Amino acid sequence: MPYTIKMKAIPPIIYIIICATLSSCFTGVDSTPRISSADVDAAGISDSREMALMQAVRDTPPAHWAPGKEWLVDDDKIALIFAQPAVGADSLAGHRIALVSKRNVTDVTGRQTVELLFRSDRGDSLCYPTGIDAESFEQRRSLEIPFAINLDAVHTADSLLRGCRCFITTPLWYEANGRSIHGLRHVPVTIDSVVAGTSNLPLRVAFSADEIPGEHFVWLTYGTSRAATRNFDRLFSFSDPRTNYPQISDHTWQLITRSQVAVGMTRDECRLALGAPSSINRGATRAAQLERWLYDNGIYLIFEDGILTRYRK
Numbered sequence: 001m002p003y004t005i006k007m008k009a010i011p012p013i014i015y016i017i018i019c020a021t022l023s024s025c026f027t028g029v030d031s032t033p034r035i036s037s038a039d040v041d042a043a044g045i046s047d048s049r050e051m052a053l054m055q056a057v058r059d060t061p062p063a064h065w066a067p068g069k070e071w072l073v074d075d076d077k078i079a080l081i082f083a084q085p086a087v088g089a090d091s092l093a094g095h096r097i098a099l100v101s102k103r104n105v106t107d108v109t110g111r112q113t114v115e116l117l118f119r120s121d122r123g124d125s126l127c128y129p130t131g132i133d134a135e136s137f138e139q140r141r142s143l144e145i146p147f148a149i150n151l152d153a154v155h156t157a158d159s160l161l162r163g164c165r166c167f168i169t170t171p172l173w174y175e176a177n178g179r180s181i182h183g184l185r186h187v188p189v190t191i192d193s194v195v196a197g198t199s200n201l202p203l204r205v206a207f208s209a210d211e212i213p214g215e216h217f218v219w220l221t222y223g224t225s226r227a228a229t230r231n232f233d234r235l236f237s238f239s240d241p242r243t244n245y246p247q248i249s250d251h252t253w254q255l256i257t258r259s260q261v262a263v264g265m266t267r268d269e270c271r272l273a274l275g276a277p278s279s280i281n282r283g284a285t286r287a288a289q290l291e292r293w294l295y296d297n298g299i300y301l302i303f304e305d306g307i308l309t310r311y312r313k
Contacts, residue, residue: 059142071150192206202222
């Protein structure tokens, strides 16, 4: 729903001149790249304790994998990775597979490559030809099993996070039935459990909040790969963000926790309320320095000398 500022009556010709000036002031000016997580961290949304805690949640080098290590299959497409014939491999979703052994085999070119042998909880024998030569396999720091979730990482995350009292910084919550809702941000929550999620979002973190009844959850990633875009430090903070901004009034903070903005808010306040924008355009008029913040969902904010004057949300 668009929001506009109420203006006093202005002669038509003056109004046209003002609109033309504001519309053209962003033409041909610099556009900043996407604000990084470091910029958000600088605003006090997260600190290094969250990152340090989750360092233990990582992939073990595959050369160190021991028999019995388990994965939860997330998708029946996992049948595509196994050597044929793999009886029953096309219906493994929801089942566990455990490593039996590793072996080196010689391919048609004479190269030594590694195969991983698994057994499912139904008793299926499965062979995964990794295509990785033996020397490289020994040196790899991690190896993903496609369409499966590393249960060691899930168990480690659960032991670290279960019972933690922290503050959630994302408003994208899910109810127990999987329905997404727009929750609050920067409010205290207690983490109840961490269970397996999906192969793309491997951790499902269930939590309870003081201000919204019922159990909710968010999806988490871990590690340092490009796919790790929803790590714990991006979504939670152990310290109360409110204490970092004593200058923000209680009324404005209530707007921030509900992801709402209002004319007169500062850039820091808007970033806390909506997160970092996808891009920022800067320009100027004779009267003020202007910024237009653009978000991927169509929201835009316009600031004059650092103060929000117009927005669409």
